[in-house]
Amino acid sequence: EAGVTQFPSHSVIEKGQTVTLRCDPISGHDNLYWYRRVMGKEIKFLLHFVKESKQDESGMPNNRFLAERTGGTYSTLKVQPAELEDSGVYFCASSLDPAPEQYFGPGTRLTVT
Template sequence: EAGVTQFPSHSVIEKGQTVTLRCDPISGHDNLYWYRRVMGKEIKFLLHFVKESKQDESGMPNNRFLAERTGGTYSTLKVQPAELEDSGVYFCASSQSRFGGYTFGSGTRLTVV
């Protein structure tokens, strides 16, 4: 079974630019999650999709972040405009059922300069 795929693996952008991260979950996984790790700190929850609906977006830092999951398949996370503090590693994860362990992707390392 293919794992959770994220791309790009690395992105370097200038402050004020827009970046879109993509996550392809494991086929058939209705639950999709985004997490972020700012350097040296803990991995923090951003949001949770069930199919195409946002189940919980309590971790989204501000309205510069927009997540979508069209058709309940892949998801995108757009940051517009990017700020320096948005730098970090963005992880995506998926699961078939809730309350279990997820499968994580390798992450996208975002650097805003």
């Protein structure tokens, strides 16, 4: 069974540009989560989808971040315009329902210069 995949693995953009990260969860997983690790700090929750609906987006840092999950399958996280402090590793995770453990993707390393 394929795991959670993320694309790209690494992105380098200039301040002010736009970047879109993609996450493909494990097939059949209704729950999809985005997390971020900035500057080697703790991994922080960003938001949680149940199917195509945003269940909890309280961790989104500001309105420059927009997450979507069309059709309840893959999800995208757009950062527009990117700022230096957005640099970090963005992880996606999925689960069958909120109770059991979440399965993580390898992350996308975003570098904003």
